[in-house]
Amino acid sequence: MINSMGNKKNIGITGASGALGKELTKLFRQKGYKVIGFTHSKTDSEVNLESPNEWIRWECGKESKLRKHLEKIDILILNHGIYNLSRENINYQNSIEINALSKFKFLDLFEDIARKNKSPTKKEIWINTSEAELLPALNPSYEISKSLIGQLISFKKNLLDKDTKKKLVIRKIILGPFKSELNPIGIMSPKFVSKKIYDLANSKSYLIIISPNPITYLLFPLKEFLNFLYCQIIYKYKS
DSSP, X not given: OOTTOTTOOEEEEETTTSHHHHHHHHHHHHTTOEEEEEESOSSOOOOSTTSOSEEEEOOTTOGGGGHHHHTTOSEEEEOOOOOOOOSSOXXXXXXXXXXXXXXXXXXXXXXXXXXXXXXXXXXXXXXXXXGGGTSOOSOHHHHHHHHHHHHHHHHHHHTOOHHHHTTEEXXXXXXXXXXXXXXTTOSBOHHHHHHHHHHHTTSOOSEEEEOSOHHHHHHHHHHHHHHHHHHHHXXXXXX
């Protein structure tokens, strides 16, 4: 939780050079946090009052090389991703690798770091999926990749062992369409979305939902509840 974090000072944000990443960075900087920005870009290395305090360049598929940087982070926000705009929309492998598998590698790595963490303060990881996890986005490769990472996060959270739950908080961020370079007709502004994420993070909820679509607020809690029940069945038969 943000307001009660006390000694939680280091925020890591992937996709920090994107529209939402920039607004999250500015917001956390204004609140007095140190922000470490992870980016693929070779141009976003400037450091000023609205940028991350530190830029880290990384490559998809080489997440394990970031371990020493991730060990310094209290809250990791996974916000990177791609949206293939081509009409053919055939680049499924790239979408799945970046939108789903890369985020899951970050999650696995951060879970291992949290498990070995000696501090009594829990680490947190917030993963931006999208309402395209369940709802149409007129982009099959994007929808498949978001559905995959959404399922992976749900199973990961529900199947954590008790000791890890004491050291790691997992949150899933479900966002509706917001304005960005990839979605210039998005309804919500990145500034509005970043503030809502910050405010809702003060609740104990696993789901952070921000969308103009009321159906999203019905479907996702139901889906997560059914996933929880399924995992309880798995636990029962395992024992």
